[in-house]
Amino acid sequence: MTEKRQKTYSITDLSKEFDITTRTIRFYEDKGLISPAREGQRRIYSSRDRVRLRLIMRGKRLGFALSEIQELIDLYDTDRSEVMQLQVFLKRIQSRRDALSQQQQDITAMLSELETLEEQCSGLLKQKQR
DNA sequence: CTTCTTACA
DNA sequence: TGTAAGAA
Structure with missing residues (x-):
């Protein structure tokens, strides 16, 4: 009975929330920083993906290179x-x-x-x- | 109307 | 990363 109603987000939902363009989000995906699920062609972002994006933005603010952020994220789930x-x-x-x-x-x-x-x-x- | 891919700046 | 174009 404790279903974790896994909220999902569209790419525009997240782009608005983090003040970035959808292009940027897809860009990060190409770099391997995020891997959203797919519903056909559409990208479906889970709350977990959202957390990742948050980590990416924080790393960026601190001046870390995307490659460095990627390494940290990989370690995080490994x-x-x-x-x-x-x-x-x-x-x-x-x-x-x-x-x-x-x-x-x-x-x-x-x-x-x-x-x-x-x-x-x-x-x-x-x-x-x- | 929203999202996707691809290519070019 | 932004923008543009054509398809879904």
Whole structure:
């Protein structure tokens, strides 16, 4: 009596919910990130697919590559111990953080260079105007 | 009217 | 990823 009324969604339902186009959803499917059921040609998305899409969007926000997200998802439904899943996830987080830190340093360096260059230019201009 | 595939930008 | 085209 505890039927899990498996709610299903059309591709447009999900596209609206996540503010993405149906093209994007099919794109992710091509990449193997999601595998919705089919009713003939139509794609039928389960609540499980919906969760996956949610994970994909989160990964995207954090700047992870689709390939990285895919790996995490594959692990998620393969190794249920979740240990390996977390280990890989930690690595991803670390490398992402390293990359951002590097960018932050690069930006700081560039701002500094621009500042000195600006000073030199304005100084040179004042000389010529005298 | 909604979704699908395929091809091209 | 967006867009367009033709079929279902």
